[in-house]
Amino acid sequence: MSWLPLLLFLLSTAAQESVNAAESNILTLHRRIEHSNASRLECLRTAIHGDGWRQRMIAGVIGRRRKANEVDVPLPSLESTIEMPVWSGAYTGTGQYFVRVRLGTPAQPFLLVPDTGSDLTWVTCRYRGTTDLMSAVKDGRKNGQRSRRRRAKRIFEADLSRSFHPISCSSMSCQTELPFALTTCPKATSPCTYDYEYAQGSSAQGFFANESATVEFPNRRRMKLKGLVVGCTSSAVGSSFVSSDGVLALGHGPNTFVSRATARFGQRFSYCLVDHLSPRNATGYLTFGPNPFLPPHPSAPLILDPFLQPFYYVAVAGISVAGEVLRIPPSVWNYRRGGGVIVDSGSTLTVLADPAYGLVVNALSHRLAEVPRVQVDPFDYCYNWSSPKAAATCVPSFEVHFVGGARLSPPVKSYLIDVADGVKCLGFTSTPWPGVSIIGNIMQQEHIWEFDLENQRLGFHPSNCATGTLFP
CATH class of the missing domain: 2.40.70.10 (Acid Proteases)
Structure with missing residues (x-):
């Protein structure tokens, strides 16, 4: 991904199981600076370098793309139009936007990159059996690639989440529904692993799991968005993820965050990105459901x-x-x-x-x-x-x-x-x-x-x- 320090607003981390169904969900977008002493031009140079890699990655994905599976979403659509507040944020020069997401039960907060070009939601993760798991991941990786531990401030402690359920490599989901899953399957109960490639030579390695996210509404009530496919990433290559905890997949596909959230909130989502040179008291937002602030428009x-x-x-x-x-x-x-x-x-x-x-x-x-x-x-x-x-x-x-x-x-x-x-x-x-x-x-x-x-x-x-x- 490409990458154009201060998080000004943290959402509450408490979880609650139900909420009025006639509401839309908004996640606040923040921008974050990776090196506070970097000049505007240095930040843009880094972003442009990433853009070049990202464009080649996009071309490669399209060239290899095969027909994807259809979305299977049992949840009903909700055509709600609830207005949501906007919080102030910060200017950064990295080219990245960030969204605060709470994963697991009890909920743990993370700062993820919302990416419309990604179909894997993942978070830096720690889980029992990681050593054996990463041996399987490395066996399935391309020759010449080297894995290195990613530096992060927040790590998802998967063992502490009651709603975390690894997807096995022998499952139909792993074998047919996750196109970027590795074929490595040491035994039927082994997790379904991935080696997901990004721009700038970056990649994330880990395994798939089903997990829940806690989403919040303006009245402070919360609900669980269940059935998400989330990557538990224990290793990453590249500098793209140094200042984030992972990626929120906003791409179009059967297993993205968008596919689950829009099934719950009306088959649409929207975002508004502030000026990339905005001061730190400005933010944009990400919504799921009809946007109450969008007038008749082209x-x-x-x-x-x-x-x-x-x-x-x-x-x-x-x-x-x-x-x-x-x-x-x-x-x-x-x-x-x-x-x-x-x-x-x-x-x-x-x-x-x-x-x-x-x-x-x-x-x-x-x-x-x-x-x-x-x-x-x-x-x-x-x-x-x-x-x-x-x-x-x-x-x-x-x-x-x-x-x-x-x-x-x-x-x-x-x-x-x-x-x-x-x-x-x-x-x-x-x-x-x-x-x-x-x-x-x-x-x-x-x-x-x-x-x-x-x-x-x-x-x-x-x-x-x-x-x-x-x-x-």
Whole structure:
């Protein structure tokens, strides 16, 4: 995953078994800084490096993807529209957002990365038999990979949870429903293991279990969200998870947190990400159920083909700069022809396949030609914004056109981003063609994004992510 120190608000950890069914659940998103002394540019460089690895990981997953299993969710849908409060949060430069989640019985709190590109929810975990388990994991790993213990502040003590139930490797679930499970099965009662690969060369190793999460409502009542598939991760490779306790899988698939939560809360979820340079008293939020703060809004088709899981493809028709539609080949937007566009909360910058990237940055840079250029690695187009000519420059508009007519018109700061004092850069990176384009989280900032899974629509509307407050 890509990664654009202070957690300002902790939710209560008490658990309660029932709650009024006509309510939606909100989990507060916080941003966290990994190295408080790192400059804005250093943080962005780290995030961009992760974006590159993440894009290659996404391409690899799509290339290997086989038809996924259908979702089996016995819980009834609830079409509730309860308004939920928004809490203040913090600015970080890592490119990561964090959500507070309570797992187990009694509940234990953790800070997880909410990732729309992941189909495995996992937490750093300790469990009896871990030594034997990890021997099995290592036997199933690729040659040349090395495991190292992950540094973490919080560890899920699985033995202390009454609701923690390991999934055996001989179970039908392990053999047919968990596509990233390892084939290693020393004996019928051994846990179902995984070696899950991420961007930046990162991976998480452990075993699957069924577990419950405690969710909280505005009136402070709580309920258990049962039947979750959760990874008990005892080892990880890479630096991606140093400042988190794991990942909350928001991807589309039969075993993600989204599949269980939306079955309980109305087949939709939404989030609002604050400005990535926001002060520490600002937060965004993640909701399950209809978003009470989302007014009538434009929407675009979501492509939820099982072949594309866990990613959320959106039907893009084109891009315009300064009101002029660019002549980008239609194949760039067509996932059946090696292209397509996904909405990804785990990528920082917006990634464009080469045919689109060249046209977009050329159109933008042409209209910024009067502003002095500066060299800032790894960006291609950066400008000295302290120059008097910058003050007299009108930055051109940038719009994403979706199939059906909806348009995303982000603020200038979402595509001409601040990387250092007095320096702005075009916030795009390229990927070779054929390749998947990605709408990253900076482009998504200060918008509500609603994923309507039942109707396969992606809704969006400008917002400052504060309760009931929307930009004109």
